[in-house]
Amino acid sequence: MTDAPDTQKEDTVWVEHEALIDRIPRWVAMLGLFVIVVAIWDLATARMAWVSPIILPSPGETFFDLIFVGKNLIGGEYMLVALWTTTKTVFWGFLIATTIGFSLGVLVGETKFGERAVMPYLVAIDTMPKVAFAPLFIAWLGFDIASKVALAAFIATFPIVVSTAAGLYAASENERMLFKAMGATRLQTLVRLKLPTGLPHIFTGLKIAAVGVMAGAITGEFLGGGKGFGALIRQSASQMDTPRVFALILYLSLLGLLLYFTVVWVQRRFVFWNKSERPGGVG
Amino acid sequence: MSMAEPRPLTPSPVAERRPVYEIERLSKTYARNRLIALTDVNLTLHKGEFVSVVGSSGCGKSTLLKIMSGLLPPTKGRVVLEGKPVTGPRVDIGMMFQQATLLPWKTTVENILLPIEIREGRAAAQAARPRAMDLLQLVGLGDFATVYPGELSGGMAQRASICRMLISDPAVLLLDEPFSALDELTRDFMNMELQRICAERNATAFLVTHSLAEAVILSDRILVMKPRPGRIVEEIVIDLPRPRTLEMINTTRFGEIVGHIRDLLGKEAFV
Ligand SMILES: Nc1ncnc2c1ncn2[C@@H]1O[C@H](COP(=O)(O)OP(=O)(O)OP(=O)(O)O)[C@@H](O)[C@H]1O
Numbered sequence: 056m057t058d059a060p061d062t063q064k065e066d067t068v069w070v071e072h073e074a075l076i077d078r079i080p081r082w083v084a085m086l087g088l089f090v091i092v093v094a095i096w097d098l099a100t101a102r103m104a105w106v107s108p109i110i111l112p113s114p115g116e117t118f119f120d121l122i123f124v125g126k127n128l129i130g131g132e133y134m135l136v137a138l139w140t141t142t143k144t145v146f147w148g149f150l151i152a153t154t155i156g157f158s159l160g161v162l163v164g165e166t167k168f169g170e171r172a173v174m175p176y177l178v179a180i181d182t183m184p185k186v187a188f189a190p191l192f193i194a195w196l197g198f199d200i201a202s203k204v205a206l207a208a209f210i211a212t213f214p215i216v217v218s219t220a221a222g223l224y225a226a227s228e229n230e231r232m233l234f235k236a237m238g239a240t241r242l243q244t245l246v247r248l249k250l251p252t253g254l255p256h257i258f259t260g261l262k263i264a265a266v267g268v269m270a271g272a273i274t275g276e277f278l279g280g281g282k283g284f285g286a287l288i289r290q291s292a293s294q295m296d297t298p299r300v301f302a303l304i305l306y307l308s309l310l311g312l313l314l315y316f317t318v319v320w321v322q323r324r325f326v327f328w329n330k331s332e333r334p335g336g337v338g
Numbered sequence: 339m340s341m342a343e344p345r346p347l348t349p350s351p352v353a354e355r356r357p358v359y360e361i362e363r364l365s366k367t368y369a370r371n372r373l374i375a376l377t378d379v380n381l382t383l384h385k386g387e388f389v390s391v392v393g394s395s396g397c398g399k400s401t402l403l404k405i406m407s408g409l410l411p412p413t414k415g416r417v418v419l420e421g422k423p424v425t426g427p428r429v430d431i432g433m434m435f436q437q438a439t440l441l442p443w444k445t446t447v448e449n450i451l452l453p454i455e456i457r458e459g460r461a462a463a464q465a466a467r468p469r470a471m472d473l474l475q476l477v478g479l480g481d482f483a484t485v486y487p488g489e490l491s492g493g494m495a496q497r498a499s500i501c502r503m504l505i506s507d508p509a510v511l512l513l514d515e516p517f518s519a520l521d522e523l524t525r526d527f528m529n530m531e532l533q534r535i536c537a538e539r540n541a542t543a544f545l546v547t548h549s550l551a552e553a554v555i556l557s558d559r560i561l562v563m564k565p566r567p568g569r570i571v572e573e574i575v576i577d578l579p580r581p582r583t584l585e586m587i588n589t590t591r592f593g594e595i596v597g598h599i600r601d602l603l604g605k606e607a608f609v
Pocket residue numbers: 368370371373375393394395396397398399400401402
């Protein structure tokens with residue numbers, strides 16, 4: 056037996072079971088789930104009428120309203136004006152939040168004064184339900200866009216502060232020592248080492264802020280009226296026009312996605328060296 | 339990747355007996371935990387000399403190196419380099435750590451120019467670029483100048499960090515376990531590279547290492563430290579001829595020296 060040639064011995068064969076979900080492309084999985092959800096939705100509303108149309112409209116009705124709102128938007132009618140108002144609110148809110156949040160983040164992350172004296176107040180304010188400040192902003196700034204911008208910025212500032220400060224702590228002891236040994240000034244160490252090292256953190260904060268700024272802007276428009284998309288949604292809701300509400304929310308989410316993916320795109324351009332999530336990516 | 343062939347060595351000049359670094363009665367107590375890291379350390383480095391420090395973990399080797407480089411203030415004692423007291427980081431001191439610590443958003447050559455950029459600005463760094471390219475060529479990284487550090491192997495990254503240390507033409511090199519993260523073959527190669535670089539520049543070098551073989555093959559003298567409190571307990575002169583070659587590792591003399599140091603370190607080396 057020991058003299059048996061190698062060819063008579065069998066190879067070790069592994070039977071690997073690949074999960075079904077790993078074998079289908081992502082878009083197919085997404086589409087499949089979408090079809091299933093819409094089918095159940097259709098069954099529950101249009102076919103079997105388990106749910107009242109005022110609570111949940113059928114997919115057909117929603118689709119009809121999606122077309123209607125889409126036409127209105129493309130035609131540049133009053134809905135586009137509303138969307139534009141909300142877009143401006145979101146834009147300014149995000150810009151202000153980024154500016155203030157980044158500055159405060161550097162203050163907290165870089166100076167002892169910021170860390171010891173400023174940070175506790177920021178934490179205290181951050182734990183408050185920030186939406187509760189909306190009536191104050193309306194009282195101070197009126198029913199126009201300014202009060203909504205303020206609320207949106209207020210909500211979005213804190214994640215940027217925290218992530219910027221955390222980012223500035225991210226540089227390793229070795230890197231700090233290297234800069235010290237090269238005789239770098241504090242400003243040089245901040246600009247050439249700590250900020251670039253902290254960029255991934257900062258962008259994480261910006262992504263959270265992008266979500267927060269949307270919530271702030273729409274909440275502001277719910278509570279303070281005005282000409283934005285939020286006011287439009289509230290109006291339709293008060294008329295029990297649920298399909299319209301659904302359609303409006305879907306279009307609104309496009310604005311949120313646009314902001315979010317703009318941040319992601321900028322991050323890809325700036326943090327080109329952080330390739331860990333791109334397998335085998337070179338250049 | 340292709341490693342550059344080590345160039346033939348010109349026999350290194352016998353170290354002149356001119357003192358470069360003078361350290362007297364040096365003590366360091368960390369205020370935070372009142373830990374006595376060093377007591378009464380005295381040592382002199384001469385021009386062109388290669389000195390290594392060995393000792394168990396936590397005996398204060400890195401602390402000594404940080405004080406010598408001006409990164410950390412001593413509690414007591416004197417540190418003088420080229421006649422001037424060391425009171426902070428200096429251009430004429432080159433440092434290398436266990437980690438290469440290359441900035442991932444800068445290319446290899448930009449990383450090497452970083453000390454110039456920090457000290458003298460972007461224009462000066464741009465002007466020094468040809469010199470950085472020469473250095474890269476010297477360590478066999480000529481083809482990797484414009485590559486980002488994420489694409490370099492550990493050994494290549496450490497070679498780049500050698501270049502970064504050399505770009506400001508330091509008079510002394512302070513090396514804190516520079517090759518301990520590398521595999522043994524790469525490490526041997528790097529040791530020979532280091533010997534060549536030091537010989538060419540007649541550089542004074544001070545190396546902290548945990549590898550007795552590395553210490554013996556590179557050094558003119560080895561200092562043995564013991565912990566609690568950290569102090570130098572023994573000095574061993576290595577009389578192997580220069581230039582040193584890797585073949586020497588297999589000689590009986592080499593084995594004797596390594597064995598002697600191992601005995602000196604005793605059990606403490608393993609606590
Ligand atoms: N910043 C610090 N604050 C307080 N104690 C420290 C500090 N740095 C080092 N120590 C202590 O001083 C002692 C010497 O540390 P050091 O880093 O110099 O040792 P080492 O010889 O380099 O050790 P290793 O071989 O592990 O690198 C250790 O006991 C360490 O815990």
